[in-house]
Amino acid sequence: MPATTILWHDYETWGADPRRDRPSQFAAIRTNADLQVIGEPMSLYCHPSEDFLPHPEAVLVTGITPQSAAAKGVEESAFFGAINAAMMQAGTCSAGYNSIRFDDEVTRFGFWRNFIDPYAREWQNGNSRWDIIDLVRMAYALRPEGIQWPTRDDGAASFRLEDLTAANNIEHSGAHDALVDVRATIELARLIRKAQPRLYDFYFRLRRKDEATRLLNIATHEPVLHVSGMYPSERGCIAPVVPLLRHPVNANEVIVYDLTRDPQALLAMSADEMAENLYTRTQDYPEGVERVGLKGVHVNKSPALAPVATLNKDMARRWGIDWSSIEQHRAALLGSDTLSSRLLEVYKHRPEREQPDADVALYDGFISKHDRGVCDEVRSRSPGQLVDWEPDFRDERLQTLYPRFRARNWPELLDEDERQRWRSFCEARLRDGEFGCDFTLTDFQAELESVLQRSLTGEQVALMKQLTQWVSA
16 A cells, blocks of 8 residues: 555635636645655646636635736646646545535536546545544534634634634635645644544544444444534534434435434424425525434545544533433434335435536536546547547537537637637626526626725725726626
């Protein structure tokens, strides 16, 4: 087995949706398992393509304009190719802060758009991925000593990276520059490793899904502690849960129940009522109705799990955990003869949804071995060799992505017909919201006007002026 190294990384993006919004910057620093830096930092900018609009809010936060990214950046194909090369180094654990929910999605969907295997870097060659935001929550819930815990205005604990670094005197000037954020994340990891080394090592092992699967025992249904942002910080972001069953469609997901919640409402529901409770959008939810305490824990997403014995009496009291009621709730769930069959019916049949645009259709299914080989051939060819070559894709999503891939990365190599189709595509996206675009010129103008009504600094006004010039060009 190759020695484990950790590639701490961070993206800056042109918006808040990691599946749709494109990256502006990527930065990474590699360390060994002892968090000692190896080699030189990596910082890349991505040249923005013509088929999306940067969010003014994102430009304000990062200070990166499309002009500066275009001047310093490489096309998206080369950008993600370099990232893949770094992440595919044998023994690499790709890690960050809130990276599994955000940065890893940027990576997966960026790889998808550019015909790079979206998953290989997560498991091949002894590789893995990790995220320390739940390590921070775990330390707060179970072993808070040795770390200063900042609070929000409402008194609840804050897990924002900027707040944690400020409270613990960690250098973080220039926050929202990707390389600055990476350095701050490494320093925070060092702090936790020094203050709570056993907890750090325990959670680092949970990046391997067999370790998480071992704790989520669906044969014995033993309760386990689950730490997650799904639980409120006033409860320590922690709940004892009981593993009920493996998801019938996604083998990496285990369905658990939050044992702080009385399960009687769930037990009284039919499968249809459960589905309505779980899948109704929050904004459409009837007033006064609560979601039942079912959660999906993904063993391939470094879940923060621990044996119940890890929670001492003082911390249990602090988080309002009453073990007698926990056991009563567990007994009620396991005493039902029909709960498992109802849950299987619910999770087998997800509600139908609109067919997503090819750019964001990664999770609509794995591609075939044949198409993976064609993707590899696309990656191996030079831009000039892609001209007048039609790849033999069988998956319609890939057939759709290919002309977009060429136009986004090398518009200068398009012939007149291709250039006209590309212009029509961009116009349909940006003016009319077609092809999965959820941020049109109208949306851009509304957000820009909202931003300009604030008290901006001279530098911020200049950023908005440059952004407006880019969009108007």
